[in-house]
Amino acid sequence: MEKGLKRIPSKEYEKIHPEEVFNILESGKDGLSDEEAERRIQIFGPNAIEERKESPLKGFLRRFWGPMPWLLEVAIILSLLIGHEVEALIIAFLLFINAAIGFAHSQSSERVLELLKSKLAVMAKVIRSGQLKLIDAKNLVPGDLLIIELGDIVPADCKILEGSISVDQSMLTGESLPVDLSAGNIAFSGSIVKRGKAKCIVVNTGADTYFGKTAELVRIARPRSHQQEVMLQITRYSMYLGIVVMIAVSILAYAMHLKNELISILTFDVAILMGCVPVALPAVMTIMQAAGARYLASKGVLVTKLDAVEDAASVDVLCVDKTGTITMNSLEVTSLIPLNSSEEELLELALYASSEETGDPIDLAIVRRARGIRTKGKRISFTPFDPSTKRAEGVVEIEGKRVRVVKGAPQVILGMCNPDGKEFIEEKLNELASKGYRTLLIAEGEEGYPLEVAGIIALSDPPRSDSAELIKRLKELDVKPKMITGDSFPIAKEIARIVGIGDMGVSLSDLRNLNESRVLEEIEKADFLAEVFPEDKYTVVKSLQALGHIVGMTGDGVNDAPALKQAELGIAVSNATDVAKASSGVVLLTPGLGGIVEVIVQSRKVYQRALTWIINKVTKVVQFTLLLAIGLFWLGYDVLTLMGMALLVLANDFATMSLATDNAKPTLRPNKWNMRNIMLSSVVLGLLLLSEALIAIYIGKKLFSFSQKEMQTFILLTMVFTSQFRVILVRERGYFWKSKPGRELIASISIVIAAFLLLGMVGIVVERIPLSASLLSLAYSAAFTLGIDPVKVLIFKRSGLIS
Structure with missing residues (x-):
């Protein structure tokens, strides 16, 4: 590798000024030339995940090596020595059948890496020599300038230089809420742009990306x-x-x-x-x-690895991914707290500052809750949520008056409003936050006049209807459910309480400075784990296994793949990504976790x-x-x-x-x-x-x-x-x-x-x-x-x- 071209973890680039990033990656405002990009592919490799395969012939021949084949091979030789050719043929037939079954069973072991590799096979809009080009994403290199916008899959880890976007990282982190990114932030490979447009510089590709590190964890998970x-x-x-x-x-x-x-x-x-x-x-x-x-297939459960049918019998701890597994992975309006109006009037105001067309999860939740409400006003203009301002806005005409309605982050909206009642509002916000709810403030005011807070809207990702019953049945089968989530401790605690998992919880951030034995102890006794990073899930499974537990793991996202593969029983839920499904031994074909009890009983x-x-x-x-x-x-x-x-x-x-x-x-x-x-x-x-x-x-x-x-x-x-x-x-x-x-x-x-x-x-x-x-x-x-x-x-x- 040439001097100056370094491999630095993607997250570290958030701390580095853009000009310094350009210097580190030896790039410029016009991007790289095609010749330089080709040279860098020789240095960094293609933007793909290396796949290590054993030849089929070698894999088959390996089935004839080991204690059991050796004994049968000795028996064949002895039979031939004493002239019993028929018996030798019978033994050889049994040996061959055994090898064939073992070989066939091993052929699906690399599917996870194939799917991860295919996930990177997307097109990318790149600036080279000052010209915008559309190229295969596998040809991206560190230093390339990218344009990403609504609907794009982020093809490599990149640092945002200009603009702002909202991305869906659920395939990576498993969490349902979109993440707002602006200049200076890192957009990870595999994320989907839900809103906005940005100019970025590629900082890592292939196996060096955050997505690629997940692939490496999947490879080493055993x-x-x-x-x-x-x-x-x-x-x-x-x-x-x-x-x-x-x-x-x-x-x-x-x-x-x-x-x-x-x-x-x-x-x-x-x-x-x-x-x-x-x-x-x-x-x-x-x-x-x-x-x-x-039998399980008839009950809506697909077994992708036959070992899972037997391994599930020994599972005594089930690590359950919260988002999309215990919960619906869909925001819902949980509570409406109007200040000077009715709940219906507050919801009507929120509707003026929302639009189903944006695809924003919060807007969709408000629109769903407001179905059937007849609006009194006519919306004149609408400004969708902007990550940089953290608010959305609508102007509506009601009874001949123009009213401005603003919806957004509480602290932003409070700063725009009349301070009356601020203490009461903050008290309610803190109360809702302690229960794990995400909150929005709705404010209104006639054009040219100060805004006033109209009320608070609380949202949450609610549990599935069958989650509480599942947890109860698992406990009856002497299997301890352990909820894992990247959400904050209050959110995790509330969900764990609702579905009956338990109230003993811990945040992974609190364990990072403890010694290994104490960490293992805390993980084992916890009913739920909060603030868990994707790579932590794999570590949690390994830790429980080190304590002698037989571990099951449910999940749905790319981030879950290493843990799903490492666990003795990996269970992908019905809406899981292809990578998660391929990493699992069991895939539930119906929503929720209704099939998991069938898996354990069978x-x-x-x-x-x-x-x-x-x-x-x-x-x-x-x-x-x-x-x-x-x-x-x-x-x-x-x-x-x-x-x-x-x-x-x-x-x-x-x-x-x-x-x-x-x-x-x-x-x-x-x-x-x-x-x-x-x-x-x-x-x-x-x-x-x-x-x-x-x-x-x-x-x-x-x-x-x-x-x-x-x-x-x-x-x-x-x-x-x-x-x-x-x-x-x-x-x-x-x-x-x-x-x-x-x-x-x-x-x-x-x-x-x-x-x-x-x-x-x-x-x-x-x-x-x-x-x-x-x-x-x-x-x-x-x-x-x-x-x-x-x-x-x-x-x-x-x-x-x-x-």
């Missing part, structure tokens, strides 16, 4: 994926158990009578790997979440289904690995063939896939993944079911005198039948008969049982055994598995799985 943590822990525990058993058995087998049976040992190792790796886990999680997402159902799958899987791994080990030494051969192992995996996964739509009861508290307790209870249950399988081997030896292949079929059928009844056993945390399984689950279990009864009777790919033996296996599995239900309930109570 929520903790609890689903990924859970899957990693399950894989780790299963892998450890499988590897320990595999190594122990291999050493013992080699040292004892199987030392020459290398093929048998390798077959055992492959079987252990196939049984222990939770290969279906990513697919099952995705299917469960997709089923929940389909996600807790999905959590219960996922918990059922995990308990079922870990229980099976414990039962299966120890059975293979004990059976190898007891019988002297593998209790299951590799084909039998593959059939068992497929049968178990077929039934558990239907858990995605199973009936489930949501809890009244946030769900937490306490993996230690989940694993311990599953291990104990697995040991109980191991005893069932060992007794089945004894029955097969004593009652039927099976050959090796017949015994392998009998054990396979027993394991398959047990796996089906085990799903019924663990799907209900209480006694299994307290809730009815879903129709899909009943159907899949019935199909698996019928298919394997037929398999054993006909002898397809397994050795045929008598139908009586198959039916005995079925009856025994049902009686034993469901018979230990009281023990299961006791185990779950001790481990905290039953609240």
